[in-house]
Amino acid sequence: MTNAELTKETVAGTAESAEKARIGAPSAEAQAASNVRRIAGMNEEGEQLSEINPVSSPLGGAAAKSHSHGAGAGIPDSSRAGRLTSYNAADFAPITGREEDWRFTPLKRLRGLDKVALDGAAPGLSIQKPDAVRVETVDRCDARIGSAGIPDDRVSAAAWGAFTEATVITVPADFAGTAEDHVTTVTLTGAGEAPAASHLFVHAQANSAAVVVLDHRGSAVVSENVEILVEDGAQLTVVSIQDWADGAVHASSQQMKIGRDAKLKHVVVNLGGDLVRINPSARFSGPGGDVEMYGLYFADAGQHFEQRIFVDHAVPNCKSRVTYKGALQGKNAHSVWVGDVLIRKEAEGTDTYEMNRNLILTQGARADSVPNLEIETGLILGAGHASATGRFDDEQLFYLQARGIPEDVARRLVVRGFLNEIIQQIKVPALEERLRDAVERELKAGAL
Amino acid sequence: MSTLEIKDLHVSIDTEQGNKPILKGVSLAINSGETHAIMGPNGSGKSTLASTIAGHPRYKVDSGSITLDGEDVLAMSVDKRARAGLFLAMQYPVEIPGVTVTNFLRTAKTAIDGEAPRLRTWTKDVKAAMAQLRIEPEFASRNVNEGFSGGEKKRHEILQLELFKPKFAILDETDSGLDVDALKVVSEGVMRANEDGTMGTLLITHYTRILRYIKPDFVHVFVDGSIAEQGGPELADRLEAEGYDRFLPAAAQA
Numbered sequence: 001m002t003n004a005e006l007t008k009e010t011v012a013g014t015a016e017s018a019e020k021a022r023i024g025a026p027s028a029e030a031q032a033a034s035n036v037r038r039i040a041g042m043n044e045e046g047e048q049l050s051e052i053n054p055v056s057s058p059l060g061g062a063a064a065k066s067h068s069h070g071a072g073a074g075i076p077d078s079s080r081a082g083r084l085t086s087y088n089a090a091d092f093a094p095i096t097g098r099e100e101d102w103r104f105t106p107l108k109r110l111r112g113l114d115k116v117a118l119d120g121a122a123p124g125l126s127i128q129k130p131d132a133v134r135v136e137t138v139d140r141c142d143a144r145i146g147s148a149g150i151p152d153d154r155v156s157a158a159a160w161g162a163f164t165e166a167t168v169i170t171v172p173a174d175f176a177g178t179a180e181d182h183v184t185t186v187t188l189t190g191a192g193e194a195p196a197a198s199h200l201f202v203h204a205q206a207n208s209a210a211v212v213v214l215d216h217r218g219s220a221v222v223s224e225n226v227e228i229l230v231e232d233g234a235q236l237t238v239v240s241i242q243d244w245a246d247g248a249v250h251a252s253s254q255q256m257k258i259g260r261d262a263k264l265k266h267v268v269v270n271l272g273g274d275l276v277r278i279n280p281s282a283r284f285s286g287p288g289g290d291v292e293m294y295g296l297y298f299a300d301a302g303q304h305f306e307q308r309i310f311v312d313h314a315v316p317n318c319k320s321r322v323t324y325k326g327a328l329q330g331k332n333a334h335s336v337w338v339g340d341v342l343i344r345k346e347a348e349g350t351d352t353y354e355m356n357r358n359l360i361l362t363q364g365a366r367a368d369s370v371p372n373l374e375i376e377t378g379l380i381l382g383a384g385h386a387s388a389t390g391r392f393d394d395e396q397l398f399y400l401q402a403r404g405i406p407e408d409v410a411r412r413l414v415v416r417g418f419l420n421e422i423i424q425q426i427k428v429p430a431l432e433e434r435l436r437d438a439v440e441r442e443l444k445a446g447a448l
Numbered sequence: 449m450s451t452l453e454i455k456d457l458h459v460s461i462d463t464e465q466g467n468k469p470i471l472k473g474v475s476l477a478i479n480s481g482e483t484h485a486i487m488g489p490n491g492s493g494k495s496t497l498a499s500t501i502a503g504h505p506r507y508k509v510d511s512g513s514i515t516l517d518g519e520d521v522l523a524m525s526v527d528k529r530a531r532a533g534l535f536l537a538m539q540y541p542v543e544i545p546g547v548t549v550t551n552f553l554r555t556a557k558t559a560i561d562g563e564a565p566r567l568r569t570w571t572k573d574v575k576a577a578m579a580q581l582r583i584e585p586e587f588a589s590r591n592v593n594e595g596f597s598g599g600e601k602k603r604h605e606i607l608q609l610e611l612f613k614p615k616f617a618i619l620d621e622t623d624s625g626l627d628v629d630a631l632k633v634v635s636e637g638v639m640r641a642n643e644d645g646t647m648g649t650l651l652i653t654h655y656t657r658i659l660r661y662i663k664p665d666f667v668h669v670f671v672d673g674s675i676a677e678q679g680g681p682e683l684a685d686r687l688e689a690e691g692y693d694r695f696l697p698a699a700a701q702a
Binding site: 394398399400402404406407413418 | 525527529535538544559
């Protein structure tokens with residue numbers, strides 16, 4: 001392959017920015033490089049430029065299902081936290097594609113998920129679990145529903161309005177089950193192509209430790225809400241794998257609430273489907289909370305994989321790390337990564353870093369990467385982000401080839417290596433093995 | 449007995465200011481067992497020669513030939529050159545994130561030999577070679593060159609040299625950036641690789657100090673893309689005493 005063929009076609013977000021904002025105002029350079037223009041003029045105390053949803057919303061405390069909040073006053077979309085939240089889909093205007101939230105999504109390919117009536121059959125569930133973990137099917141009036149999440153877009157709200165029963169997975173207090181044979185695996189198999197709604201609630205009670213895998217397969221057009229409640233002192237890993245059949249359309253709002261001194265590791269793996277849009281949002285309900293969010297995606301020709309992350313630091317002394325890596329190959333393979341981190345005025349002592357890396361393997365693929373950092377207090381430990389989108393490096397290829405390794409083998413070695421950084425975080429050997437095989441299959445199927 | 453022969457080699461690179469000739473007619477023949485030192489000031493084209501032999505795509509061969517036992521090296525892909533027995537120890541080894549040293553070494557060895565090495569002896573060989581180069585065992589599970597210091601990168605290059613056993617080794621400023629101890633360790637590694645006296649070595653260096661450890665049979669002085677002077681090891685001694693000044697144009701000396 002010549003150099004010319006390796007040239008990436010359209011790549012957004014190529015700027016490498018890895019600076020950290022320290023106590024005091026960030027440097028002008030950091031602001032310019034990090035796409036945080038809206039905090040220009042911020043002083044040491046921080047400055048609130050638009051009205052944002054208060055911490056005492058349903059996300060901060062008790063659920064109030066009829067409640068909704070207005071969009072941020074002043075400049076629309078100026079703050080991620082100013083976005084409308086409501087359990088009622090009718091509160092959201094029909095999607096035009098001009099919204100910040102939807103500007104990258106090919107709406108025509110949503111196949112009706114934004115049309116509110118989601119009356120298709122929900123994906124069927126089969127569950128493997130240790131005895132101590134409880135699985136219940138509950139109706140929508142169950143008190144837990146809504147205690148960890150509230151829709152913040154129309155597609156999520158449509159699913160909230162349409163689901164008839166939810167599945168609640170409860171890890172009992174003090175349960176310690178992170179060993180491989182203690183993993184709870186929920187396999188969700190698509191039930192057809194009529195637009196459907198699905199609702200899951202993962203509840204880690206105080207001081208428990210567990211791993212829960214949500215494995216999406218088959219063919220579906222589904223909008224899903226996943227609530228993840230991690231109570232004080234609990235350690236939970238949730239892995240959401242999207243390994244759908246080719247035509248599948250999947251929107252998933254995964255809202256997490258992390259208690260005092262609790263830790264959540266959240267892993268998103270996007271491999272299959274026509275359009276997959278995962279929105280993980282993390283909020284803290286007590287100090288000392290820690291969230292690690294990982295993502296891996298491998299987009300092939302024509303696939304649209306979108307992931308929009310939101311970490312809302314509203315509590316002092318919490319920590320967040322976001323690390324997403326993706327490979328793209330083939331014509332019109334498209335990935336979108338938007339990482340929004342908000343450090344509210346009261347969230348002193350916050351330590352946050354988010355990172356997205358994309359590796360473009362062929363011409364015609366596109367990766368959009370948009371890190372956003374809003375900081376309303378200077379009294380933090382650290383806040384930084386990095387985004388880089390590159391093509392497979394000629395110098396890496398030369399080095400490997402100069403050691404006798406043929407070009408195709410060299411490419412595989414590098415892509416495997418690139419994505420392995422995420423895979424090895426999962427710590428469930430069988431799952432890691434499956435993902436390595438999946439990456440291998442993608443590479444073989446690709447134009448490499 | 450093998451011969452690596454370079455004949456009247458002209459090489460250029462494309463820059464933003466247009467095409468720039470670097471090598472302007474270089475001829476050189478290296479036989480198995482011989483050690484040739486190429487010395488010269490910065491920018492004289494020493495590293496260009498090394499990279500061109502290995503087949504780096506940045507360098508364009510305008511005329512001349514490189515052959516290995518009569519086979520046209522310039523017609524071979526980069527990986528084929530390596531499999532034919534050419535090894536370039538790089539001046540600036542690149543990081544390969546996510547690929548561990550163990551995985552990399554085994555993959556390369558398999559590619560070069562055309563078959564996977566026998567696991568048990570291979571693991572033993574790797575461990576022994578690492579110990580001799582004073583590379584800590586935990587490097588095996590680290591990613592290639594990632595977070596390595598300058599000296600660690602160079603030792604990792606020589607580790608490969610010892611394990612892959614090429615016919616010809618081209619060492620591109622392997623000595624630069626090494627302290628005295630590291631230089632000694634690396635030099636010993638190069639000499640071990642040529643223990644049976646069958647490896648040809650092209651040692652590219654700016655300084656003479658590595659030649660205290662690795663004795664060259666021939667010394668070639670590169671100036672402005674061609675060989676300005678050739679001689680035996682005594683030429684290196686003279687360069688150490690006098691530097692490159694006498695080869696440079698008068699203007700540069702002023």
